[in-house]
Amino acid sequence: MLPSCAGEIAGEMGLNSHTACLSVLWTSHLFLLTAGYSTVNPRIILTAPQGEKRFHLDKNESLTTLYLQKPSLLLVGAEGTLYSFDFERASRNTKLFPAKNSDACQKPEEKKNYLTFIGKFEDKLLVCGTNACSPTCWNGLDWNESSPARGLAPFAPNQNSLVLVDSPDIYSTINLHLHNGKIPRFRQVRGPKGLYTSDTVMQNPQFVKATVIKQDESYNEKIYYFFREDNPDKSLEAPANVSRVAQLCKGDKGGQGSLSASKWTTFLKAMLVCIDPATKGNFDWLQDVFIVPSEKSWKETRAYGLFSNSWGFSAVCIYSFGDIDAVFRTSKLKGYTANMPHIRPGQCLPQNHTPAETFKIADSYPEVEGRVRPVAPHHSPLFHNKNRYQKIGVHRIEARDGNTYNVLYLVTDKGHIHKMVETPHGVLNILEIQPFEKPAPILAMTLDHEEAKLYVSSASEVVQLPMDMCEVYRNSCESCVLAKDPYCGWADGDCVSVKANLTMIQNVTLDVSPEICGPVGSRQTEVNSPDSFRNVTVEPFSRYYLDCPTKSHAATYEWRHNGSHKQVCSSAHRPCLLLLENVTHELYGHYTCVSMESGFTHTIVREWLLKRPEPSHTLMQKSQAEATSLSFWLGFLQMVALVLLFQ
Numbered sequence: 214m215l216p217s218c219a220g221e222i223a224g225e226m227g228l229n230s231h232t233a234c235l236s237v238l239w240t241s242h243l244f245l246l247t248a249g250y251s252t253v254n255p256r257i258i259l260t261a262p263q264g265e266k267r268f269h270l271d272k273n274e275s276l277t278t279l280y281l282q283k284p285s286l287l288l289v290g291a292e293g294t295l296y297s298f299d300f301e302r303a304s305r306n307t308k309l310f311p312a313k314n315s316d317a318c319q320k321p322e323e324k325k326n327y328l329t330f331i332g333k334f335e336d337k338l339l340v341c342g343t344n345a346c347s348p349t350c351w352n353g354l355d356w357n358e359s360s361p362a363r364g365l366a367p368f369a370p371n372q373n374s375l376v377l378v379d380s381p382d383i384y385s386t387i388n389l390h391l392h393n394g395k396i397p398r399f400r401q402v403r404g405p406k407g408l409y410t411s412d413t414v415m416q417n418p419q420f421v422k423a424t425v426i427k428q429d430e431s432y433n434e435k436i437y438y439f440f441r442e443d444n445p446d447k448s449l450e451a452p453a454n455v456s457r458v459a460q461l462c463k464g465d466k467g468g469q470g471s472l473s474a475s476k477w478t479t480f481l482k483a484m485l486v487c488i489d490p491a492t493k494g495n496f497d498w499l500q501d502v503f504i505v506p507s508e509k510s511w512k513e514t515r516a517y518g519l520f521s522n523s524w525g526f527s528a529v530c531i532y533s534f535g536d537i538d539a540v541f542r543t544s545k546l547k548g549y550t551a552n553m554p555h556i557r558p559g560q561c562l563p564q565n566h567t568p569a570e571t572f573k574i575a576d577s578y579p580e581v582e583g584r585v586r587p588v589a590p591h592h593s594p595l596f597h598n599k600n601r602y603q604k605i606g607v608h609r610i611e612a613r614d615g616n617t618y619n620v621l622y623l624v625t626d627k628g629h630i631h632k633m634v635e636t637p638h639g640v641l642n643i644l645e646i647q648p649f650e651k652p653a654p655i656l657a658m659t660l661d662h663e664e665a666k667l668y669v670s671s672a673s674e675v676v677q678l679p680m681d682m683c684e685v686y687r688n689s690c691e692s693c694v695l696a697k698d699p700y701c702g703w704a705d706g707d708c709v710s711v712k713a714n715l716t717m718i719q720n721v722t723l724d725v726s727p728e729i730c731g732p733v734g735s736r737q738t739e740v741n742s743p744d745s746f747r748n749v750t751v752e753p754f755s756r757y758y759l760d761c762p763t764k765s766h767a768a769t770y771e772w773r774h775n776g777s778h779k780q781v782c783s784s785a786h787r788p789c790l791l792l793l794e795n796v797t798h799e800l801y802g803h804y805t806c807v808s809m810e811s812g813f814t815h816t817i818v819r820e821w822l823l824k825r826p827e828p829s830h831t832l833m834q835k836s837q838a839e840a841t842s843l844s845f846w847l848g849f850l851q852m853v854a855l856v857l858l859f860q
Contacts (some may be wrong), residue, residue: 267675298675330350330376332376339365342362343367348387364400411477414482422502435461438458439459439518454498457484469568478571483544484580485518486584489593498523504517521601527601532585543583546582556568595635604623612699620632628671630646656671698721746803747819747821751824753798753824760790761817761818762817
């Protein structure tokens with residue numbers, strides 16, 4: 214359990230209980246490889262608020278929708294309210310969108326207007342909401358202008374919905390009618406064709422993410438969407454759900470017959486595989502997907518899939534769209550044994566409609582045999598552990614070594630954010646962040662890639678977090694370098710952001726030489742300076758605790774007495790306590806707590822235990838004389854007072 218900001222954190226930091234604070238858990242050097250489940254064992258680091266900014270919502274919300282209109286200007290859709298938060302100017306505005314009465318809703322909680330979609334469409338802002346079971350959109354150029362939101366907003370906020378804008382087209386998974394069309398479809402709701410998927414190609418789908426991939430030939434551009442559906446395999450060993458990726462040709466013209474004219478004719482689906490090769494554990498429940506575009510080729514564009522299993526453990530598997538495309542182009546259709554027609558199912562055509570024979574085969578056998586596996590060389594999860602993650606975001610950052618690193622931001626079910634760095638050797642979990650003043654579930658998250666900002670919302674507040682929170686590692690050059698945070702480096706006696714464009718010390722590789730921060734001798738001189746010790750007077754034969762905070766998960770901590778080994782603590786012991794049950798003469802002296810990690814040695818605590826001096830014989834005689842003198846004069850004054858009283 215994390216302490217609350219207003220309680221333990223504020224007390225320990227000496228802060229006002231109303232002061233916002235950010236608690237950070239440093240889990241440096243925790244590589245999450247695929248050889249087994251890894252656990253996060255962080256140590257809380259308490260810092261005063263530096264970098265994050267927050268706004269409070271007017272009331273508690275059950276649903277929030279985030280849209281970054283421009284740098285530092287965030288729009289937040291909630292129940293009946295559109296918030297506009299300017300984090301740069303610390304200003305806010307609200308626009309109310311009250312629900313209109315509707316007899317269509319049967320449940321009281323549905324008789325509201327939940328804003329579920331905010332986005333740009335044809336150079337204007339579009340805001341859409343449920344509007345008491347009468348979905349409606351409003352135009353940002355004139356808020357008084359509204360229109361029916363068929364397919365752009367659900368009838369109720371708890372409905373699984375996905376909207377993809379690719380102007381001038383909009384695609385959606387939302388039903389067009391309240392009392393019919395119960396079978397979920399992927400359809401074009403703005404555009405010339407209005408195509409939708411056949412009712413039989415998906416089984417109770419739960420949609421996760423959709424994207425358009427531009428390819429070398431414009432006619433070959435495809436829409437890909439990721440979803441979960443009921444597993445057709447009903448055996449006891451099979452999971453109840455299976456994760457999929459589907460493809461559609463963006464230029465699909467529909468079928469040639471009257472029954473197929475409005476249907477996608479290029480639909481195919483494939484299974485997403487995310488299996489740990491060591492344990493054969495299968496992660497079959499797709500939670501979220503984040504698309505990372507490639508500047509080199511569309512084939513290198515990658516989808517970071519966040520999965521979980523029946524035990525609540527999580528994994529991230531990465532897929533390239535080149536591999537996905539190859540599976541759809543080359544695989545056989547599952548269950549289809551006849552000869553394949555000249556125009557393959559799923560094939561994009563420059564001008565013509567999909568032949569009726571090809572569409573009939575694809576509609577009857579929509580799944581390909583080939584499975585989409587994670588990228589080479591391991592074809593296994595990037596990592597997996599026992600945390601229950603719910604959302605994922607990925608940001609690319611160029612470090613000072615010239616390499617570009619993918620940094621993952623993963624939201625846990627406890628309302629924390631794990632910041633992980635993808636390296637050639639594995640994934641490094643460097644921070645666990647509690648973004649809110651009090652621990653709360655994270656309802657939504659969005660990334661500002663240009664400004665390197667992270668935005669998250671809870672039921673009561675919205676927070677902007679800088680991705681380069683380098684102040685967390687400002688204790689020393691060693692702590693800054695050992696963090697292996699590609700956003701940060703050591704320069705001019707401080708751990709600063711790479712955006713500072715200074716000459717700095719940084720290393721994101723697996724091995725770091727202790728000499729990177731300078732000669733060992735110069736650092737040791739500073740550590741052993743007598744003036745650096747804190748003097749502590751301790752009564753003889755009393756009990757005394759020495760407390761050493763453990764900041765890094767991978768370090769070993771050692772207490773030393775007058776330079777000699779006294780006690781070792783692993784990072785599992787937080788903090789590293791040294792108990793002196795009975796402080797005898799030989800236990801006085803210098804005590805140091807030293808952390809040792811990757812060849813780095815850093816002194817964290819320096820205390821000098823001193824014995825309270827006993828009063829000397831001369832001092833005792835002087836005290837007795839002073840006491841006698843004082844007694845004499847008090848008696849004399851008392852006699853004078855009595856004489857004056859009775860005169």
